[in-house]
Amino acid sequence: MDKILISACLMGDPVRYDGRAKTSANPHLARWQAQGRLIPHCPEVAGGLPTPRLPAEIETGAISGQVLTGKARIYDSAGADVTRAFLEGAKATLAIALANGCRHAVLTDGSPSCGTSFIYAGHFDGRRTAGMGVTAALLQSHGIRVWNDTQIDELAALLDRK
Numbered sequence: 001m002d003k004i005l006i007s008a009c010l011m012g013d014p015v016r017y018d019g020r021a022k023t024s025a026n027p028h029l030a031r032w033q034a035q036g037r038l039i040p041h042c043p044e045v046a047g048g049l050p051t052p053r054l055p056a057e058i059e060t061g062a063i064s065g066q067v068l069t070g071k072a073r074i075y076d077s078a079g080a081d082v083t084r085a086f087l088e089g090a091k092a093t094l095a096i097a098l099a100n101g102c103r104h105a106v107l108t109d110g111s112p113s114c115g116t117s118f119i120y121a122g123h124f125d126g127r128r129t130a131g132m133g134v135t136a137a138l139l140q141s142h143g144i145r146v147w148n149d150t151q152i153d154e155l156a157a158l159l160d161r162k
């Protein structure tokens with residue numbers, strides 16, 4: 001049975017920048033958890049960042065692919081360059097996903113690491129832009145299909161058809 005990498009905060013781990021979780025109540029997660037399929041993981045903690053931590057956003061106008069290739073940066077709300085920790089976390093997450101044979105990842109949308117459909121636009125004022133976080137983009141570029149937390153039913157339907 002395929003393993004699924006999942007953002008740790010969706011599984012109730014209080015690892016978000018504000019020290020809280022973003023627990024999902026989707027019943028498929030409890031089922032997959034009971035089946036031993038889920039690999040909960042937080043890229044930002046894996047990258048060495050503390051919890052809680054300041055919020056961070058990819059610089060305005062940039063996309064995650066540019067961060068991954070060294071052409072753009074990620075800054076926290078105090079202006080510190082935290083790119084290195086985000087890249088380390090993305091690489092560690094990819095290694096865990098590959099080691100566990102994960103072909104799918106369920107990730108928290110909006111995060112500069114885990115976002116799959118949108119991220120925040122670098123202004124720290126709530127403005128959003130279409131795009132992915134750096135971990136999501138790295139996983140996708142290695143053939144791991146990424147789903148956000150509103151697409152769990154869709155993933156379940158796909159896996160249950162197999």
Ligand code: SF4
Pocket residue numbers: 006007008009010015016017041042043044045108111113114
């Ligand atoms: Fe959750 Fe991902 Fe942020 Fe970690 S990096 S707190 S797993 S959204």
